[in-house]
Amino acid sequence: MKQIENIFSKTKPQKEPTCPNPKTPIIIDKREQQSLITANLTEQKANIQHELLQIGDYLINDTIIERKTYQxxxxxxxxxxxxxxLKEMKKYRTQYLIIEGFDFSYKSRLHPNAIRGAILSIAKQIPIIYTEDETDTAKFLITIAKRQEKEPQEFSIRQTKSNLTPEExxxxxxxxxxxxxxxxxxTLLKEFGSLKNIFxxxxEQLKNIDKGKKIFALLD
Structure with missing residues (x-):
């Protein structure tokens, strides 16, 4: 006789499938190296490095990530x-804001509507990622690193000011x-050849360049 599955029985939660760890380094601000996130990344054998970051908490290629607990x-x-x-983070190609442990029940001096308004304002500029805790944040960082290995990246050279060639x-x-x-x-340097020509x-000359009108307004 075929056994009927008891859908009401308590079953253990399924483990998430394991994936190869990304080779892309996750650079962690030195001030965050004692955090539980660093411990989680180490436990998951992620490729991590510690540097003093002037902007953000984590840097993956040209993606800068700022992490905030809800408090x-x-x-x-x-x-x-x-x-x-967030304004400083715009120096990088991609930016993310992680809000960890989002909880409106937390007692804050701010009215919940003020917090909602701030979130809407930020979301217009930078993508927001909501995570449950440090473990969840670490998983998101690994996911970002893995995704970047699949996609070609353009890197900003503003991360390192020394030993630049004239073109750089x-x-x-x-x-x-x-x-x-x-x-x-x-694109601008390829099209115009020099800073003098760009400025x-x-x-009319800038109209075929991406963000050409905005660039002209900045230089005018």
Whole structure:
């Protein structure tokens, strides 16, 4: 007689399938190296490095990631610190804000609607990732690193200022303008040949360049 499965019986949760660890290094800010996230990444044998990051908490290629616990997130809204940090993160090609342990029941000086408004404002600029805890955050970091191995990356040279070639120095200067990343900077240099030609370009000459109108407005 065929046995009927008891759908009400308690079963152990299935383990997540294991995947090869990414070779792409996850650079962790030195101030975060004692965190549980670092311990989780180490346990999962991720390729991690520790450096003093001026911006963000984690750097994966040209992707910068800022992590906030929900408590820290609400505090940083009050003192405007978060918005300054997010502005600096725009220097990198891709940015993420991780909000860890999101919980509206946490007692904050801010009204929940004020927090919702801040989240909407941030989401227009930078993607937000919500994680449950340190373990979940570590898994997201590994996922980002794995995904980047499958996709070609354009790297910003603003991460390292020393030993730049003359061409890289020009790219470095261009990447300092808001909204100009490595791809646009290289396109401009290829099209115009020099910084002087770029700065003297007319709106008509820039129209075929991605973000050309915005660039012209910045240089005008």
């Amino acid at each position: 820290d997130f609400t505090s940083s809204i009050t003192d405007k610190r978060l918005f300054n940090q 120095q020009k790219q470095f200067i261009l990447e300092g303008f808001p909204g100009i990343g490595p791809t646009t900077a290289k 003297n370009a007319t709106e």
